[in-house]
Amino acid sequence: MKLQRKSGLQALTVGAVAITGALVLTACGSDNNGGSSSTPSSSGQPSGSSSANASGISCAQGQLLASGSSAQQNAIEAWVKNYQQACNGATINYKTSSSGEGIIDFNQGTDAFAGSDSPLKPEEVTSSKKVCSGGQGINIPMVGGPIAIGYNLPGVNGLVLDASTIAKIFNGKITTWNDKAIKALNPSATLPSTKIQTVHRQDDSGTTDNLTKYLSGAAKADWPYEHAKAWAAKGGQAAAKSSGVSALVKQTEGSIGYFELSYATSQSIPTVKIATGASQPVEATTQNASAGIAQAKVVGTGSDLALDLGAAYTTKADNAYPIVLVTYEIACDKGNKASTLPLTKSFLNYIASDGGQQQLSTAGYAPLPTEIATKVRASIAALS
Amino acid sequence: MTTIETPPAAAPPRKAATVTRPGDRVFANLSRGSGILLLVVMAAIAVFLTVRAVHAISKDHGNFLTTFEWTPSLNPPVFGIAVLAYGTVISSIIAMIIAVPIALGIALFITHYAPRRLGGPIAYVIDLLAAVPSIVYGLWGALFLVPHLRGLNLWLDDYLSWTLIFHKSDPNSAPRSLFTVGILLAIMILPIITNVSREVINQVPKMHQEAALALGATRWEVIRLSVLPFARSGIISASMLGLGRALGETMAVATVLSASPVLSAHILDPVGGTFSQNIVAKFGEADEFGRDALIASGLVLFVITLLVNGTARLIIARRKEYSGANA
Numbered sequence: 001m002k003l004q005r006k007s008g009l010q011a012l013t014v015g016a017v018a019i020t021g022a023l024v025l026t027a028c029g030s031d032n033n034g035g036s037s038s039t040p041s042s043s044g045q046p047s048g049s050s051s052a053n054a055s056g057i058s059c060a061q062g063q064l065l066a067s068g069s070s071a072q073q074n075a076i077e078a079w080v081k082n083y084q085q086a087c088n089g090a091t092i093n094y095k096t097s098s099s100g101e102g103i104i105d106f107n108q109g110t111d112a113f114a115g116s117d118s119p120l121k122p123e124e125v126t127s128s129k130k131v132c133s134g135g136q137g138i139n140i141p142m143v144g145g146p147i148a149i150g151y152n153l154p155g156v157n158g159l160v161l162d163a164s165t166i167a168k169i170f171n172g173k174i175t176t177w178n179d180k181a182i183k184a185l186n187p188s189a190t191l192p193s194t195k196i197q198t199v200h201r202q203d204d205s206g207t208t209d210n211l212t213k214y215l216s217g218a219a220k221a222d223w224p225y226e227h228a229k230a231w232a233a234k235g236g237q238a239a240a241k242s243s244g245v246s247a248l249v250k251q252t253e254g255s256i257g258y259f260e261l262s263y264a265t266s267q268s269i270p271t272v273k274i275a276t277g278a279s280q281p282v283e284a285t286t287q288n289a290s291a292g293i294a295q296a297k298v299v300g301t302g303s304d305l306a307l308d309l310g311a312a313y314t315t316k317a318d319n320a321y322p323i324v325l326v327t328y329e330i331a332c333d334k335g336n337k338a339s340t341l342p343l344t345k346s347f348l349n350y351i352a353s354d355g356g357q358q359q360l361s362t363a364g365y366a367p368l369p370t371e372i373a374t375k376v377r378a379s380i381a382a383l384s
Numbered sequence: 385m386t387t388i389e390t391p392p393a394a395a396p397p398r399k400a401a402t403v404t405r406p407g408d409r410v411f412a413n414l415s416r417g418s419g420i421l422l423l424v425v426m427a428a429i430a431v432f433l434t435v436r437a438v439h440a441i442s443k444d445h446g447n448f449l450t451t452f453e454w455t456p457s458l459n460p461p462v463f464g465i466a467v468l469a470y471g472t473v474i475s476s477i478i479a480m481i482i483a484v485p486i487a488l489g490i491a492l493f494i495t496h497y498a499p500r501r502l503g504g505p506i507a508y509v510i511d512l513l514a515a516v517p518s519i520v521y522g523l524w525g526a527l528f529l530v531p532h533l534r535g536l537n538l539w540l541d542d543y544l545s546w547t548l549i550f551h552k553s554d555p556n557s558a559p560r561s562l563f564t565v566g567i568l569l570a571i572m573i574l575p576i577i578t579n580v581s582r583e584v585i586n587q588v589p590k591m592h593q594e595a596a597l598a599l600g601a602t603r604w605e606v607i608r609l610s611v612l613p614f615a616r617s618g619i620i621s622a623s624m625l626g627l628g629r630a631l632g633e634t635m636a637v638a639t640v641l642s643a644s645p646v647l648s649a650h651i652l653d654p655v656g657g658t659f660s661q662n663i664v665a666k667f668g669e670a671d672e673f674g675r676d677a678l679i680a681s682g683l684v685l686f687v688i689t690l691l692v693n694g695t696a697r698l699i700i701a702r703r704k705e706y707s708g709a710n711a
Contacts, residue, residue, distance in 0.1 A: 098668035195556050202643045204669035229669045230455060237558055237642040237654050240665065244526065244639065251531055252558050 056355055059087030060346035062339065067095035068102020068115030071206055071260065072143040072327045074363045076115065079351045082359070092347060099206055099327075106330055107131055112340040113331040113348070115142075117206025119306035120330060128332070135334025138304040140379055142351060144366035146289035147211050147323045148264045149272040150249050151256040153177060153192070160185045162275040163218035163313075163322070169256060170198050170215070171223060172235040177254065185275055192254075198236035199248045199257030204229040207242060210309075210325035211258050217313035218322065258323075261286065262364025274323065277316035286361040288321035294369035295320060303333050303379040305372070324366065334384050341383065348380045437680035440673065448680070452645045454662060456670070456677040463677050465684055467647045471562055471656035472685065475637070476630040478566025478651065479573060484623050486570075487577035492607060495585045507582065514575035522639030525568040526560075530640065533559045533567070537652055552652040560642040563651040565658075568636055573626035580625060584618025585611060617700040624696035631689055634660035659685040 102114035119139040128137030215223040225232035242259040273281035300306035357367035451464020544550035642654035
C-alpha cells in the first residue's frame with residue numbers, strides 16, 4: 001500500500017514536470033523577446049542566495065531554455081536533475097540537438113545558453129552581438145571527455161597504438177592487424193592477419209572534428225586532411241551516431257572505431273592505449289583525459305575561454321590522454337536577459353563547481369582541470 | 385436574414401429556383417477557402433525551397449549534378465548529387481524488384497488461393513508491417529539483418545562476381561550496402577503494394593473470371609487472362625506508391641547504410657548514399673549555407689518523385705480501357 005502511494009506520488013511529480021516543461025516551451029514559442037513578463041528577475045524575487053542547501057547549490061528561480069550539443073547531453077541531464085531537486089521553482093530545459101542548432105538557437109535569442117562542441121566562429125560571434133546587447137557570445141569550457149579508440153580483436157588485450165599508426169589505419173595505409181607498425185608497438189601480442197575494418201561517423205559530428213584535429217595535430221604527415229565535422233578519408237564503413245559506430249565495432253571482428261568513452265564502457269569494448277612518448281602508453285580514462293586537457297591553452301580573450309587543444313594532442317606528459325574533446329557552454333558576457341540571468345549564473349556556477357564537476361567522471365566525462373576550472377568560475381561570476 | 389425573406393408572396397411558384405441556404409454558402413466558401421489555402425501553402429513552400437536552393441547552387445564550386453562529394457562547409461563549397469541520386473534510384477529499384485513480385489503473390493494468394501479463414505489473418509499481419517515505424521526497421525536492419533546477410537553476400541560474391549554487379553571489393557566488410565538497403569526497403573514497401581493490389585484484384589468482376597472458367601481455363605489461366613489484365617493499372621499504381629515511399633525513406637536507410645561519397649556499380653560494396661539519408665546525416669551540424677545546399681538536394685528528390693508519379697499516371701492513362709472505373 002505504502003509502495004503504491006509512493007509510486008503514485010512519483011507519477012504526479014513526473015506529470016507536473018512534464019506539464020511545466022510544456023508550459024515553458026509554449027511560453028517561449030509564443031514570445032521569446034518580450035519574456036520579461038514571464039519570470040520576475042532577481043529584483044522581483046528573493047533569489048535564493050539565502051538557501052544554500054545541503055548540496056551546496058545556491059539556488060535561483062525561474063525557467064531556463066537551452067539547447068545544443070548532444071555530446072554533453074548526459075552530463076547536463078544529470079546536472080539539471082540535481083539542480084532542480086535542490087532548488088524549488090527552477091526549471092531548466094536543455095534540448096539536445098546539435099552544436100550547430102544550439103548556436104543558431106542562441107543567436108536567435110531563444111536560448112539562455114547553448115552547448116557546443118567547438119567554440120564560436122568569428123561570424124557567429126558577430127551575429128551574437130545582436131542578441132547580447134552591449135556584449136557578445138563567449139565560450140565557457142565545461143565538459144571534457146576522452147575520445148576512445150575502440151577495437152574488436154578477440155585475444156588481443158591492451159592494444160597500443162600511436163598517432164601515426166592510428167592515422168594510417170583510418171586512412172587505409174595500414175590494412176592488416178599484423179602490420180609491422182602495429183607489431184612494433186605491441187611486441188608481446190599475437191596479432192592475427194585479419195583485415196582492419198575502420199568505422200567512422202556517417203553524420204557530421206564534433207567527435208569526428210576533434211579526432212581529426214588530433215590526427216592532423218599529432219600526425220600531420222600521415223593524415224593529409226583538414227580537420228572537419230565530416231569524415232574526409234576514403235574507405236572504411238560509416239555508421240550513424242556514436243551508438244551506431246560502437247554497435248558496428250562490437251559486431252564486426254577486426255574493426256576499429258572512435259566514440260566517447262561511455263560507449264566503450266557500457267558495451268565493454270576494449271580501447272586502445274596511446275603511445276604518446278610518455279613512460280607508459282596512456283589509457284583512455286576520464287582522469288587521464290583531464291590531465292590531457294590541462295595541457296590546453298586558453299586562446300579566448302577577456303572572459304571568453306576558448307581553448308586551443310594543440311598542446312594536448314602532442315603532450316608527452318605521463319598519464320595525459322591526448323585524444324580529448326572539450327564542449328562549451330555559450331552565453332553572453334554582457335547583455336544576458338534580465339529574466340534569465342540569475343538562474344543562468346546560478347546553474348553554470350553549480351556545474352562548474354567542484355561538486356558539479358566531480359559528477360562527470362561517473363558518466364564517462366572528464367572533469368575540468370583545476371586551473372581551467374578556476375578561470376571558468378571567474379568568467380561565470382562576471383556574466384551580466 | 386428575416387428582412388430578405390419577408391415578401392413570400394412575391395416569389396413565383398417556379399420549382400427551378402434553387403434555394404441557397406446560408407449554410408450552403410458558408411460551406412462552399414469554407415471548402416473553397418481550404419482549396420485556395422492549400423494552393424497558397426504549396427506555392428509558398430515551393431518558392432521558399434527554390435529560393436534557398438538557387439542561392440546554394442549558385443555558390444557551388446563543383447557541378448551540382450556530377451560532383452560526388454557533399455562538402456558545402458568547405459571554402460569554396462563543393463557539393464553535388466551524383467552519388468545521392470544514383471543511390472536513391474538503385475536502392476529503390478532493388479526494393480521494387482524484390483517487393484513487387486512478392487506483394488503480387490501475396491495479394492493473389494489472399495484473394496484466390498487461401499481459404500477465407502487464412503486470408504483474413506494474413507492480410508491483417510501485412511497491415512501490421514505498415515504500422516512499424518521506420519526507425520524500428522532501421523534498428524532491426526542494422527542489428528539483425530546486416531550480420532545475417534553476410535552469408536548471402538559471400539555466396540553472391542563467390543558465384544555471381546562475374547556480373548560485376550555482385551562483385552564485392554572486400555568480402556569481409558560488413559554488408560551495409562545499397563543491396564541491404566534495397567532488401568530492407570522491400571520489406572517496408574511490401575504492405576502498401578500488397579494492400580492496394582489486393583483491393584484492385586478484389587474488384588475484378590466475378591463474371592470475367594467465371595467466363596474464363598467456363599471456357600475451361602485453369603485457375604492460373606484465369607488469373608493470367610482475366611485478373612491480371614484487368615488489375616494491371618491498379619497494380620502499377622500500387623507499385624508506384626511503394627516506390628514513392630522507397631525513394632523518400634530516411635531513418636531506416638541512414639541507420640543501415642555505410643554512406644560515403646563513392647559511386648560504385650558493385651551494389652554489395654558498403655558505399656553510396658541517398659538523398660534523405662544525406663539530409664539526416666548532414667542537417668544537424670550544417671550551418672545556414674549547408675542547410676540551403678541540403679534543401680537543394682531535397683528539391684531534386686522532389687523532382688524525381690514527381691517524374692516517377694507522372695510516368696505512372698501516363699502508364700495508367702494508356703491502359704484506361706482495363707481500369708476498374710470503366711468496367
